[in-house]
Amino acid sequence: MSEPLPNPDLPPLRDVIARHGLSASKALGQNFLFDEQLLARIAAIPGKLRDRPVLEVGPGPGGLTRALLRAGARVTAIEMDRRCLPALAELSEAFPGQLTVIEGDALKVDIRALFDEPFAIVANLPYNVGTALFTGWLSGETWPPAWSSLTLMFQQEVAQRIVAEAGSDAYGRLAVLAQWRSQAKLAMKVHRSAFTPPPKVMSAIIHVVPGEAPEGVSMRMLERVTEAAFGQRRKMLRQSLKGLPGALDALAALGIDEQRRAETLSVDEFVAIAGVLTR
Numbered sequence: 001m002s003e004p005l006p007n008p009d010l011p012p013l014r015d016v017i018a019r020h021g022l023s024a025s026k027a028l029g030q031n032f033l034f035d036e037q038l039l040a041r042i043a044a045i046p047g048k049l050r051d052r053p054v055l056e057v058g059p060g061p062g063g064l065t066r067a068l069l070r071a072g073a074r075v076t077a078i079e080m081d082r083r084c085l086p087a088l089a090e091l092s093e094a095f096p097g098q099l100t101v102i103e104g105d106a107l108k109v110d111i112r113a114l115f116d117e118p119f120a121i122v123a124n125l126p127y128n129v130g131t132a133l134f135t136g137w138l139s140g141e142t143w144p145p146a147w148s149s150l151t152l153m154f155q156q157e158v159a160q161r162i163v164a165e166a167g168s169d170a171y172g173r174l175a176v177l178a179q180w181r182s183q184a185k186l187a188m189k190v191h192r193s194a195f196t197p198p199p200k201v202m203s204a205i206i207h208v209v210p211g212e213a214p215e216g217v218s219m220r221m222l223e224r225v226t227e228a229a230f231g232q233r234r235k236m237l238r239q240s241l242k243g244l245p246g247a248l249d250a251l252a253a254l255g256i257d258e259q260r261r262a263e264t265l266s267v268d269e270f271v272a273i274a275g276v277l278t279r
């Protein structure tokens with residue numbers, strides 16, 4: 001039988017915040033989660049974590065971190081707010097050998113250098129940082145990526161753009177980027193009242209796992225096609241793609257009507273166009 005999962009006695013998160021004077025900083029996009037049942041449900045989204053490496057970005061006072069540690073994960077956490085480090089050091093002591101904390105800006109840390117095996121990424125981040133990291137993690141030419149899954153909190157509107165299907169208003173570059181060689185799903189909606197302080201809008205967690213990359217399609221070319229097409233999303237492809245050399249010929253070769261608009265094209269059709277142009 002395997003050992004029981006670690007479950008040391010921990011003080012309530014509100015006490016941790018009070019003791020360390022961690023008033024939420026607006027500049028750092030801090031909205032904390034205190035509900036430990038909710039945090040346990042979020043930590044369960046990536047699947048079984050016992051002994052698995054996890055990168056957590058933006059642990060703050062450590063609510064999600066403690067849920068990941070209780071699930072048995074080996075967590076490396078990057079936090080740029082120094083004020084949170086003593087609270088995280090306490091967690092490190094409570095879960096010996098399970099938590100490494102790196103002080104820094106996740107946008108500047110080379111995460112590949114931190115792990116020698118695939119790792120799950122879990123994060124509840126400010127909107128702008130989360131989107132920048134997310135697009136970066138999905139944009140590498142090398143596939144499969146170093147990470148095995150992404151479990152990320154976003155504003156609900158952004159989460160819907162990530163999982164959007166062709167034909168919907170939310171469908172655009174982000175959906176194509178997230179879906180062309182990954183499976184992206186909306187894993188959980190989180191009410192704004194779950195956060196302290198509550199943000200203005202609702203949130204949702206998306207879960208992404210890498211799939212197989214279509215052969216012979218360059219990421220850069222797919223980006224150029226979606227950038228041009230969605231840059232003028234209400235225009236016909238004939239107009240929006242005319243500045244991209246070879247694109248209209250590619251449409252003809254693939255039998256895609258140039259009178260269609262970007263939002264009607266499936267992810268597979270975008271991939272097919274980029275595939276012709278990559279050759």
Ligand SMILES: C[S@@+](CC[C@H](N)C(=O)[O-])C[C@H]1O[C@@H](n2cnc3c(N)ncnc32)[C@H](O)[C@@H]1O
Pocket residue numbers: 028029030031032033034057058059060061062063064065078079080081084104105106107124125126129
């Ligand atoms: C929305 S709070 C979430 C805190 C905690 N994970 C929770 O769920 O309660 C976002 C956290 O990300 C941190 N953060 C913001 N920008 C960051 C960056 N560029 N690199 C690392 N951490 C960052 C903030 O300091 C804050 O602790």
